[in-house]
Amino acid sequence: MAVLSKGRVSKMMLEILLDLPAGTKSLKDNVALRLGMVGQLSTTREINAAWNETKKKAAKLHPDRFILDDRGILHWNDGSVKILDKTISSANFIKLNELADTHNCNVNSMVSKLISLYKKNKVK
Numbered sequence: 001m002a003v004l005s006k007g008r009v010s011k012m013m014l015e016i017l018l019d020l021p022a023g024t025k026s027l028k029d030n031v032a033l034r035l036g037m038v039g040q041l042s043t044t045r046e047i048n049a050a051w052n053e054t055k056k057k058a059a060k061l062h063p064d065r066f067i068l069d070d071r072g073i074l075h076w077n078d079g080s081v082k083i084l085d086k087t088i089s090s091a092n093f094i095k096l097n098e099l100a101d102t103h104n105c106n107v108n109s110m111v112s113k114l115i116s117l118y119k120k121n122k123v124k
Contacts, residue, residue, distance in 0.1 A: 003038055003041040003042055004042075006049050006050050006053060007053070009035070009038060009047070010050040010053040010054045010057065013035070013050055014054050014057055014058060014061075017031055017054065017058055017066075018058075018062070022065070022076055022078065023076060023078070028051050028074075031054070032051075035047075052072075059074065063077065064077060065077055067081055067083065069081060069083055070083065070084065070086070
């Protein structure tokens with residue numbers, strides 16, 4: 001039986017998260033420790049569910065302070081974390097696969113070759 005609802009624990013976590021000094025490492029551990037008696041009486045599953053909700057809220061409500069990467073890890077938005085752009089249009093994806101097929105290689109090696117050629121031509 002849960003001591004508090006997931007939403008209430010998540011709200012408490014967000015308040016604690018906003019009070020942490022910038023650059024604090026291990027955000028989840030620090031927040032969980034500062035929950036006090038609520039954290040001790042809650043199960044790991046409840047804490048994890050509330051933390052997942054808190055991460056999303058923090059990144060959405062405070063993008064100037066927090067950033068959520070592709071793997072779902074919450075980081076301080078201090079410029080040290082760069083989110084990779086993984087989108088490619090379907091037309092370019094098809095062209096890239098066709099180009100790899102004509103050269104009898106996979107897409108990964110084709111991209112590596114294209115990058116190395118780009119770097120060589122850019123230097124000249």
